[in-house]
Amino acid sequence: MHGFGRVALLVAATSLTAPALSAPTLAPGKSVPIPTLVRQVSIPHSSFKLANGLTVIVHEDHKAPVVSVAVWYNVGSKDEPKGKTGFAHLFEHLMFNGSENLPGDYFTYLQQVGATDYNGTTSYDRTNYFESVPTGALERALFMESDRMGHLLGAVTQGVIDNQRGVVQNEKRQGDSRPGGLVQYELFGKLFPPGHPYHHTTIGSMADLDAASLEDVKQWFRDRYGPNNAVLVLAGDVTEAQARPLVEKYFGAIPAGPVNHPAMASVPRLTKPVSVAMKDHVAMTIIQRYWPVPGLLDKQLAALDIGASVLGGLASSRLDKMLVRNEKIAVAVSASLSPLQRAGMFNVSAYVTPGVDPAKVSKRLDQIMADYIAKGPTKDEVQRAVMSEVSGRIRGLEKVGGFSGKGQTLAEGQVYAGDSDFYKKTLATYAAITPEAVRTAMQQWLRRPALTITLAPGERPAYDEAKTAEVKPAPKEAGVVKGNRQIPPVGQLAALDFPPIVHTQLSNGMPVVYAQRTTVPVTQISMSFDAGSASDSPQQRGLASMAMDLLDEGTSKLTSQEVAETEERLGADVSATNAGDRSYVMLNALTPNLAPSLDLMDDVVKDAAFRDDDIARLRTQWLTGIAQEQKDPTRVANRLLPTVLYGANHPYGGPPGDPKAIEKFSRADFVNFEQRWLRPDAAKIFIVSDKPLAEVQPLLEARFGKWAPPATPKGVKTFIATPARATAPKILLIDRPGSPQSSIVGGQLLPIDPRADVVPFDTANDVLGGTFLSRLNMDLRETKGWSYGVSGDSSVVEHAVPYVVSAPVQADRTGEALAAMNADIVSFLTTKGITEEERDRTIANNINRLPGQFETAGSLLSAMMSMDVLKRPDNYYETLAARYRAQTVASLDQAARAALDPKGFTWIVVGDAAKIRPQLDKLGMPIEVVEAP
Structure with a gap:
């Protein structure tokens, strides 16, 4: 984890996708040349x-x-x-x-x-x-x-x-209420002049x-x-x-x-530096600088983009290296280009380490930037940034649609540039970028006056509340003009054809699970270890997650900086992450670079250094990230929920990191975790590749086939009895003064075996809370207009099935919203069960969407790993259509009523207690005021 993975950055990056690619041949050990990659990209x-x-x-x-x-x-x-x-x-x-x-x-x-x-x-x-x-x-x-x-x-x-x-007013409230949510108004209002x-x-x-x-x-x-x-x-x-x-x-x-x-517009120029000081519910001071720069169609776009990557976008960036890794005066940094059609924004941000003087960080930021702008990047920096850009776009090629698939790429070029091949010209420009071009562009635009927004911890100003629209459902149909066009029938729909899964093993017995996808020359590998957050003791919550974060922060041969640089040269992504039941080391590689990318993965998996310096840096990042989570109402509720559902001593029963434990973690703790849990006799390899298994397996065998487990006994997870769910609802109230929205989160554990047939309940819940058309969402969003979105859903983990309702609602409707959700749930489980129309629509949706669910290698890889954890057969997803068709209104009602209890919820409400407590008092539920965990 480089930079600041546990805290959401406040600046959105812009990315463009690219299209189809065939794999060029490549000598072992060398990265495929960038021009070769770019020439192969075509839609x-x-x-x-x-x-x-x-x-x-x-x-x-x-x-x-x-x-x-x-x-x-x-x-x-x-x-x-x-x-x-x-x-x-x-x-x-x-x-x-x-x-x-x-x-x-x-x-x-x-x-x-x-x-x-x-x-x-x-x-x-x-x-x-x-x-x-x-x-x-x-x-x-x-x-x-x-x-x-x-x-x-x-x-x-x-x-x-x-x-x-x-609905839009609640969308605005939801965005505005997040820490830093008001920055956008100062940014656009100050960077771009009136008119x-x-x-x-x-x-x-x-x-x-x-x-x-x-x-x-x-x-x-x-x-x-x-x-x-x-x-x-x-x-x-x-x-x-x-x-x-x-x-x-x-x-x-x-x-x-x-x-x-x-609308036409030129790139504005500030006549002098502008500084804006703001306060909000943030855990650290954030310094943000913005420059107006040219837009999407400008010839200097690519140079400015690469300049931003080298400065603060790459994991190996100069700001990361100097301010985060070396000097440790920032917990995170970023630099990015956000191009719009007529103009763009170049942003540099530094998240100040708590206890460090922000003025010191601001001064160092200016010094580093001045030196960088004067001298420009090195050739190696530019090459790494371009490889990261191109390989990232290639990974988006698989999808035909979505937010950034091939269809959107063609549309974007046609709308903005009048040229559907605009993506191809853009990639060619990136491939030809030189350090001189980057330096010239940055000197031209970043030596101009900047807008600086400093966001410091403190109380935000009173919120300018949007007027609440009076929503009256009845007139919604008044005055509607009915059309006379005939809706065409739906033609023959293909069934899911899940690719064959092959099971084999390496010479040391490590299982390998493989599937082939030939759409793009990309290989995705996940080494799964039977660990996860459930391996943490109640006294060491966060150990597994922090240990996984440390894996790619350096090996005995490579520093954290060198690991990042190696990834960027190869266009590879080696990451380590943690889930509830498993810990993963993942590799997403361009297949022509698979061998050297596997070398890096091998080093990260088996030779983590756990240097004290890296541990101290990540400790600060983790503690600051948790402190930031305490400022966000929904995250506060979600941190408390596991303890509410399972109890503090259950393996699933704690937040993903306990600050008191994190402060005490030592190198010995991480080494002990690695020895007990990250070992070949607790591992399984999952692969989706365009290469056949016969070509991939020897590469895996050469690196992992002789890996032997250490003498340390293997770790064993101890699952205590899952606690019974509540028999009467109650409310846990967490005060967040001044919040324009309340976050309502309710949870209970379902009496469902995770490895049993979950199809009946999941299908029934699509009607209650699992889709946009669910009763909960349609009631609070579309009918009442009190929320931007409500969901209720189960998540299946290895030893439990929790059910969680999540509803951010406008503060003045908190009590009514909770009462409405309770009423919706009770009626769904009693007098107003699933209708034939809801059953038919839900079954059709679940069956017909199956082929589209597994379009990408990543979705296929996730499905393979999920089937493994829950001990499901390889053809599980191909059996779903028949299971869906077998469901009746009666079977769905029965499944919902057997699993879900309207009295079994514990509701966590985070909001302005002075405004919402009187509303909650009217509901007749016990209310307990609690502190954020």
Whole structure:
């Protein structure tokens, strides 16, 4: 774990994905040359345009019976005039709330066909909608997208607007209430001057949304969401010959609208340095510097991006090396480029080590940057940064859709640059970057005045509460115009074809589990050890996790810095992580670099140094990270929940790290953990590779086949009896003054054997809390508008099945929200069981989405490891369709009622006690005020 893995950084990085690649041959021990990699990257596609101006792009990828459908509208928040901020984002929500021929929630229709990777997002520069559907449902998906493009406004009523306004307000509250959540308003408001398209945030002004009339909203749509302002991309199991007539059929009759000319803007320049001091619920001072820089289409983009990586983006970055590893005056650093279409932001951040003077860190930050800007990076630094960038994009090639798959890559280039091959030109630019180009770009842009935002621990200013919309469900249907288009049937859908799994072993008996995926030249390996957090004693919570973090922090041959540099040269990712029941060392390698990447993995697994210096550094990071978790309401609740469910002495019964224990961990503790738990007789290797097993196994044998266990006795986990769940509900209240939202988390342990058939309960719970359309979410989000999202779900671990409800809600509705969830759960388990429609929709969704669930090597690897922990057969996922079909309304109701007890919940509520305690008192449950763990 490099940098600050346990604390969420406050700056979002931007990444672009790349496409298909065939493996070049390579001499053993050498990294494949970057130009060779880049030349192989290609997303072959065709394109055509309808008479109404709709641009259509088709990419064929027949590895799975799935097609990604993505529609990008050339409109974002930068195009909003004064007084209409937030309109683009509001329409992202409205376009999921039904159209004239598809009334109700769009997620209903997506789940009926088993869609995966579906969502919609709004940025400063565009709005997009995407879903991956089984091939047989492509025509239905095109009908759906065309209906909300050409037949939406008849379904947009005042009730719908009021409802989604409330949802957006809670989305804003949820983001704002997080530590550092208010920084964005200072950032965009100060970096971009008034009148600049990026001066306001995408979520916009709640006052503007509250003032919007129904006609204002409809006119916004008419002016900007026509087919001539859109790009449709189909990527996956489809040909142009199949796509063209369907696109013509469903989109061809939609009339063109006014042309939306995206707002133009220059890169602003601050006339002098600007400093903003803020306070918030943070555990350390955070120093952030921002410079306005050119946007996505500028020739210097790649140079600035690589410059940021070398400075503070790579694990081996200069700021990491100097401020974190060597001087230890920062617990984390970052540098990143966030490019928008017209301009971008170059950011450098330092998270000050508690007890260190922030002024000292600020001064050192400036000194390091001045030297770096003056001299530029070395050739080796540039090569490592470019290899990391290119290999990261290659790993995104497998997916046809989702947030960053091949379809989105083509759409992005077409919308922003008018060039669907923009990704290819960008990669070529990265491959050609020189240290001189980086130095020139940084000298031009980073010697200008910067905006500095310093976020220090303290009380944040009073929150400017958004007006709460009065949501009245009844008028939601008033005035709806019904359409007359015929919904097309769904065609034949393919069954899941899970790839064959091969079991073998190395000469020392270490089991190997292998599957092949040939889509991209990538090999993913997981060495699984039977340890995990459950191996921690109650007095040493966090030992296993911190030990795994230390593995890649240095070996006897390589320092932490050298481990990071080696990974970057190879385009490999060696990581060590910890779960509840297992500990893992993972390798994600470019297959041409597999041999040297395995050398590094071998070194990390068998030769961890556990240097005192690294232990001290990670100890500070862990303690600071836990202190930061105490500032976040939902994380506070989740840290307390395991002890509530299992008891403090159960292997699952503690938070993932106890500060008192972490302060005492010594090198001997980590060495002892390694000797007892990270050993060949407690290990199993899982592999998904484009190479056949016959080529991979000798590489594993050479490194791990002769690995012998130490003389130390193997560790044994002791599971005490799982405690009985509560027989009466109660509330544990944790005070967080000033919070605009409350976080409600409720949990209980289910009387389900984790290794038994969990399908009936999981399917029933999809109706209650497991999907967007669940009763809990639809009630609190879509009907009442009190939350941005509610979920209730079980998680199956080796020895237990906990069930957790999570609901961030607006503070003034905390009591009512908890009462509503209780009522929903009680009615679900008694008088209002699952309906035939809910059963049919849920079963169809679970069956039809199976092929799309295992599109990537990573998803396949996770499934293989899960089956191993729960002792399931290799064909487990292929048996699921028949199990789903066998479920009836009666069997699902029975499964839910046998497992879930509405009286068995312990509710943890984190929020402003002064505001919410009177609300909770009305519920008649015992209330205990507790401190955060």
